[in-house]
Amino acid sequence: MADWLVKSEPTVYSIDDLARDRIEIWDGVRNYQARNFLRQMQESDRVFVYHSNAKPPGLAGLAEVVEANVIDPTQFDPASPYYDPKATPDKPRWYTVKLGYVATFADLVPLDTLKATFTPDEFVLVRRGNRLSVMPVEGAIAPRLLALTTLRKET
DNA sequence: GCCAACGTTGGC
């Protein structure tokens, strides 16, 4: 089982939204490197949810992959901001996953804490200039992340 | 294939 991290702007879609929706398709990723990571995700992989463009930015909770390798339907929808005229149902270009809510962190783990805990070498997230919205969380990192906070399950 | 222009991300 692998660990991943996805970014989301909480004003657009937050961990609270996921707690409410329970399951959501993670659509709208339009970056090839991020897409390639999405395609590597397997059912029941663990996913850390990160709030970007927030005050403060940081890790907000946990999700899991409930369905892998889902074709992102917004690429075919001219009304969607994520519409891609070069994608066709025959040749889809953008894939994603469905995420299920797992838990909310009792306290958000701020980016400052992450920077103090991990070196840029060991964790992509704290690497300078990193703009990836989907990234792997290497084996040793995940338990150290979980040790920084307490889980709270929204019901 | 090169690279300048442009757009987006995201911390601050």
Add this chain to the structure above:
DNA sequence: GCCAACGTTGGC
């Protein structure tokens, strides 16, 4: 609001 980083586009 600013701006560094960096991905994408398109002219050549």
